Amino acid sequence: MSNQNSIITELLQFFPDRRLQMYFKSSLTALSHAMEDQVLAGNEEALIIASFQKEKFYRQEAHRYLRIGKKSRHVYVLAAPETEFKHNSDVYEKIAFAPDDSLTMEWHLIVISPNYANCLICREKPYSNSENSSESLMMMDNSRRFEGIWTYDREISVKAAELLLYRIAEYRPELQAKIQDAIASYCADFCALEETNNIINPDPFVQRLVTYLQAGQYKLIKANRFLSAKEKKERLLNSVTGAIRRSLDPEEILQVAVDKLGEGFGVCRCLIYRCQENDLNAHINHEFLNENINSVKGEVWPLKNNPLFQEILSLRESISIDDVTIDPRIQKDPTILSKLIKSCCIVSWLIVPILYQGKLLGMMELHHCDSNPITWKPEDIALVDAIATQVGVALIQAESYAHLEDLNEQLEALDRTRSNLVAITGHELRTPLSTIQVCLESLANEPDMSEELRQVMLTTALHDAERMRKLVQDFLTLSQLESGRVEWNPEPLSLEECIELSLCQIRSRKDKNSLPKIRININQTLPLVQADGEWLVEVLSKLLDNACKFTNGNGEIVINVEEKNNNILKVTISDNGRGIEPDRLDKVFDRFYQEEGALRRSAGGTGLGLAICRQIVNNWGGKIWAESQGKNQGSEFHFTIPVFNNDSISSSKNN
Structure with missing residues (x-):
């Protein structure tokens, strides 16, 4: 009942x-x-x-x-x-x-x-x-x-x-x-x-x-x-701080921060984006949305002509707008802001900079999109400022960690380079030195040696001495190029004449019977190029030497020149020799890189030639790259060189 x-x-x-x-x-x-x-x-x-x-x-x-x-x-x-x-x-x-x-x-x-x-x-x-x-x-x-x-x-x-x-x-x-x-x-x-x-x-x-x-x-x-609100804010700040400190990925940090901030304040939309003082625009990649609110993720946010952004740069503090329809800053310059407000349905607006030691790292924005405006309370603005400070610290820590990882990778690369340098230098120096020593000892200890054999010994010793000289010269050349101690003297040159000079160098150093067939395809109407002649011949010589090294006497090397546009020529040196594995094409220009390994090579060399070529080509603003279908499929080496004109002369003199 x-x-x-x-x-x-x-x-x-x-x-x-x-x-x-x-x-x-x-x-x-x-x-x-x-x-x-x-x-x-x-x-x-x-x-x-x-x-x-x-x-x-x-x-x-x-x-x-x-x-x-x-x-x-x-x-x-x-x-x-x-x-x-x-x-x-x-x-x-x-x-x-x-x-x-x-x-x-x-x-x-x-x-x-x-x-x-x-x-x-x-x-x-x-x-x-x-x-x-x-x-x-x-x-x-x-x-x-x-x-x-x-x-x-x-x-x-x-x-x-x-x-x-x-x-x-x-x-x-x-x-x-x-x-x-x-x-x-x-x-x-x-x-x-x-x-x-x-x-x-x-x-x-x-x-x-x-x-x-x-x-x-x-x-x-x-x-x-009051105590409940204070506890809620402290809990929000602690949860955001704890969440972003658990990650060293900047993208994850920003997404966690925007989610926690949006949920904690219950706003219609919350945005966090990276930007710097001189940026023209910012891309919105991190967003929190409440129900029935349109997304702006992926859109471009104007900065340069945005008066609110400029005001934040000058004040280095937050901006709060309780009602966008009556705010004088928006009424004063409605061109960009009115478009943003209309497209995003913003009624009340809070913008907080993410700063670290005065440096701008990004922005936080809170949007209220309901029909009735709200008043941003000072304690709420202070809380968002505190969260922005924590995000700034987390971003700097993440970037520092990323830089540390890069430095570690560079140190590992330097360590590998040092190991390669020791192995290659030891191998390349020990081999000719041993030959020279044997030849000299034979000449000194065998007075009855025939004149013909004596000549062979001298020729062999001289050949290996030249090999050692070239090794030392490559080290010095690369060191000069990387340190910027080279004095460049660009001038208008005939590319055909430079190719002929490089071929003469190759023929003087190689046995004619072992050289593959070399064919040249050059249009006689090609314009002059703007480069330092000595270094241009060096690039051609090293690429031709490299092609001859990995192409047998029955093979063929083709030198082709074509005009890409009015300002650039592309030079291609192709062969039908040993070829390169496709996954190693980017590595062949690294210092001391050799496809067969430092101590297991059928062809001699330091692994510095292509690294030297890259340094030279980069200096005149060109590009160099390699292409190959794989092992025994031949290879092609391309580089670009600027065409001679009056502007290139001025630029070269300024450099």
């Missing part, structure tokens, strides 16, 4: 002019104790009816009602049972109402005696959906809110007592006679009692007391909300 009718609703039907007031639990507790203490301090019997919503609230006051029950035989206590509470007649009457009864949401206390009467009739007011649910959960129990009536009006108190006594009779019919006695003793002829007794109405004093309690509770709620 349960009753869905609210006592306070029924009472208002009899007194429609009464207005409900709002009370906090702490206020109701104080009022209830005052009413109970009045009974305990007096000597008259009174009718006391107390409804406690649930058993757990009754247990907090049970000791008081043991004392009150000894003062009067008409004490009725109601509660919804949870563990032990049940119908019982002992020191006072217990009434256990159904858990779905409307009384579970109500708080009632009625005290009626011959000389005074008062009642407290309230129902709990749930938090509205508009309030922050997480905040509601954190509210203290004393901040629970009730709406109802507290009065010393005997008429209202009697009517409230009758309504509750009828509800008690429904749950405990065996108390019907006792309830009728209570009604006859305390609820009849209340007007006559009021006229025959000199009753002092304490209502004004109690109202002031209630007002004082209510004001104190409001202050307490305000303090709780």
Whole structure:
């Protein structure tokens, strides 16, 4: 059995002019104790009816009602049972109402005696959906809110007592006679009692007391909300800091920060993008969106002509705009900003720079896109500033780590270079030195050696000495090129003449019988080129030498020159020799790189020739690259060279 009718609703039907007031639990507790203490301090019997919503609230006051029950035989206590509470007649009457009864949401206390009467009739007011649910959960129990009536009006108190006594009779019919006695003793002829007794109405004093309690509770709620908001902000800052510090990837840092910031502030859109002071535009790569908000990810954000961006650069601090429709900065220069505001549906705007030691690293933007503008609170702006500072530190740490990784890779490359240098130099120097030593020892110790053999020994020693000279020269040349100590003398040159000079060098150093066939395809109408003749011949000689080294005598080398445009010629030296594996084409220009390995080569060399070629070609602003279909498929080496013109002369002189 349960009753869905609210006592306070029924009472208002009899007194429609009464207005409900709002009370906090702490206020109701104080009022209830005052009413109970009045009974305990007096000597008259009174009718006391107390409804406690649930058993757990009754247990907090049970000791008081043991004392009150000894003062009067008409004490009725109601509660919804949870563990032990049940119908019982002992020191006072217990009434256990159904858990779905409307009384579970109500708080009632009625005290009626011959000389005074008062009642407290309230129902709990749930938090509205508009309030922050997480905040509601954190509210203290004393901040629970009730709406109802507290009065010393005997008429209202009697009517409230009758309504509750009828509800008690429904749950405990065996108390019907006792309830009728209570009604006859305390609820009849209340007007006559009021006229025959000199009753002092304490209502004004109690109202002031209630007002004082209510004001104190409001202050307490305000303090709780402030502490809750502060804790929420600190928790947000700590969560963002912890999340971004767990990563050393700048992209991941920015995405975590934009997600945490957007969720923490509940804004419609949150953006974080990288930019520097002199950037013309920024690309939006990191974005947080709430539902039904259009995305701007991937779009280009204008910076150079953006007055807000320029203001941030000058002030080095955040900019907040509560309402874009009335902000003077936007009204002053609406060209770019109005377009952004319209496309992004921005109503309220917060822009915070990400700075590290005064250097701009990026921007944070918070967009409110609802129809009604909001006011950016100073404490919220300060929190976003603090988060931006943490993001800036994390970005610098991530970049420092990336630079450290690059340095480690460079050190590893230098270590490999050193190992290659030791291995190649040792091998390349030891071999000719051993040959020279053997030849010289033979000449010194064999006086009877034939003239023909003596000549062979001398020729061999001279050949290996030249080989050593070339090795040392390559080291010195590359060192000069890399250190920038070379003096360049560009001039207009005939590319055909340079090719002929390089071929003469190759033929003078190689055995004619072992040289592959070399064919030249050059258009006689080609323009002159702008380069240092000595170094251009060096590039051609080394590329031709490299082609001859890996092409047998039956093969063919082709030199081809074509005009790419009015300013550039492309030179190609191709062969049908050994070829290069496609995955090694980018490595062949590294210092000391040799496809067969430093100590397992069928062809001699230091592995510096192509590195020298790259340094020379880069100096005149050209490009050099290799192409090959794979092993035994031949190879092609290409490089570009600028065509002679007056502008190239001016540029070369300036260099």
